[in-house]
Amino acid sequence: xxxxxxxxxxxxxxxxxxxxxxxxxxxxxxxxxxxxxxxxxxxxxxxxxxxxxxxxxxxxxxxxxxxxxxxxxxxxxxxxxxxxxxxxxxxxxxxxxxxxxxxxxxxxxxxxxxxxxx
Amino acid sequence: xxxxxxxxxxxxxxxxxxxxxxxxxxxxxxxxxxxxxxxxxxxxxxxxxxxxxxxxxxxxxxxxxxxxxxxxxxxxxxxxxxxxxxxxxxxxxxxxxxxxxxxxxxx
Numbered sequence: 001x002x003x004x005x006x007x008x009x010x011x012x013x014x015x016x017x018x019x020x021x022x023x024x025x026x027x028x029x030x031x032x033x034x035x036x037x038x039x040x041x042x043x044x045x046x047x048x049x050x051x052x053x054x055x056x057x058x059x060x061x062x063x064x065x066x067x068x069x070x071x072x073x074x075x076x077x078x079x080x081x082x083x084x085x086x087x088x089x090x091x092x093x094x095x096x097x098x099x100x101x102x103x104x105x106x107x108x109x110x111x112x113x114x115x116x117x118x
Numbered sequence: 119x120x121x122x123x124x125x126x127x128x129x130x131x132x133x134x135x136x137x138x139x140x141x142x143x144x145x146x147x148x149x150x151x152x153x154x155x156x157x158x159x160x161x162x163x164x165x166x167x168x169x170x171x172x173x174x175x176x177x178x179x180x181x182x183x184x185x186x187x188x189x190x191x192x193x194x195x196x197x198x199x200x201x202x203x204x205x206x207x208x209x210x211x212x213x214x215x216x217x218x219x220x221x222x223x224x225x
Contacts, residue, residue, distance in 0.1 A: 035214075045154075045162065045205050047214040059212040062119065095161055102209060103168050104152035108161035 002026040002107045004096045009112030012086055020081040020112055022096030030054070030074040033099040036081050038092035039111075046092075049081060050099065064090075086116045120144050120208050124217030130225040135196045139220045141206035143187040150210035153182055153191045157202045165204075166191060196222070 008020040022034065035050040049070040050059040058070050069082040079096060093113050097105035121144040131137050141151065149169040154162035164173045166182035169189055179194040193200055201224055206217040 037216075044219040045156075045207075045216040047207075047216060050212070050214065059214075061213045099209075102150065103171075104164045104173070104207070104209065105154075105162075106164055106173075108163075110161060 002098070004098065004107055004109035006094065006096050006109045006112035009094065009114045011115045011117065013118050014087060014116055016086050016116070017082070017084040018086065018114060020083065020094055020096075020114070022079045022081075022109060024077060024079075024096075024098065024107075027098075029077040034072060034079040035097045035099055035105060036070065036079075037095045037097055037105070037108075038090075038114075039095070040089075040092040043092075048094070051079065083114070086114075088116050090114060091116045119213055120147060120211055120215055122206055122208055122215050122217040124206055124220055126220060127218060129220055129222050131196050131222060132225045133196055133198060135225075137193040137196050137200075137222060139191045139204055139206075139222075141189045141191070141217045143189070143208055146187055147208045147210035149184060150208055151182075151184070151189045152207045152209060153180075154205045154207065155200075155202045156205065162205065198224075 003025045005023045036048040051070045055072045067085045072079040093111040095111045096109040098107040123142045151169045153166040156162040165176050169184040170182040181192045183190045203219050203221045205219050
């Protein structure tokens with residue numbers, strides 16, 4: 001069974017940093033592109049970042065480019081989201097999602113909550 | 119960036135109703151559109167991908183179609199378990215984008 005388990009969320013002050021992790025299981029991790037999607041409280045979905053299966057290509061939303069860095073370690077079956085210069089508007093539930101091929105995200109974690117507040 | 123305009127943002131319907139949700143892309147996206155259902159406190163679940171392909175295990179009352187840059191999700195006969203929020207997503211160009219969502223509530 002495919003599972004995605006996010007961790008690393010928490011309360012951080014504006015301007016601070018946080019690193020999220022996603023540890024998938026139940027499939028060959030190195031064969032899939034992975035993505036991060038966030039959802040602010042009571043709001044809609046916002047795609048944040050994506051990384052290719054090999055890790056050689058990365059993509060970012062305009063709202064986080066230059067502040068967030070996505071990476072993966074295929075030897076440890078983990079994808080990361082390093083977040084810096086955090087702002088109040090980054091407060092959200094952050095989901096890790098798997099992308100098989102080009103057409104959709106087929107598996108999602110349950111999310112890890114990031115709260116940016118002083 | 120490609121913008122997705124989803125309508126309506128809120129819909130009140132009864133069990134058995136036919137429901138249609140529209141998603142309009144700001145430019146062509148070559149059928150690279152997916153629809154998701156999200157229930158409170160849960161992660162989204164894919165219903166439709168490539169504009170009209172039903173994901174395995176999804177009831178056949180859900181269907182998707184496209185006409186140019188306009189995409190439609192139809193629920194042919196709304197069931198109690200279908201009350202949720204629905205999102206479209208384009209996967210043709212980075213940055214990937216979602217529509218604003220449509221909340222379907224019980225009338």
